[in-house]
Amino acid sequence: MIPSDVPKLPGLGRTWYKRGAVASCGLVVWGWLQQRRAIRKKLLNPPTPAAWSVGRLAAAFAVREYPSEVGARRAMEASADLHRLAGGKERLR
Known part of the structure; x- marks a missing residue:
């Protein structure tokens, strides 16, 4: 749909819309690259140990659980469910 402020020259609006679509696709690829x-570049030049320590400390207070902790907790819960008997009794090991 062509807005009303675009000049009414035949084919001009569609041409510019197509060019804009192609340009935006090109810009997406360029931005990704x-x-x-x-x-x-950042991986080749890692932060200093002091910067790493500050980031790790900030993450410790800001992040509730690390992904590895989540996986370990879920595995332990699944293991506990396997060892429960009917009626909620624990199996003797």
Whole structure:
């Protein structure tokens, strides 16, 4: 749908819309490549140990559970469910 402020020349509106769509697709690819290059550059130049320690300390107070802790907790809960008997009694080991 062409807005009313676009000049009424035949085919002009659709041409510019197509060019804009192609340009936006190109910019998405360009942005993705720039992001990947920046990440690669940061991986090649890691932070100093003091910066790593500050980040780790901030994460310890900001993040409730690390993904490894979540996986371990779920595995322990699944294991506990396997060892329960009917009626909620614990199996003797």
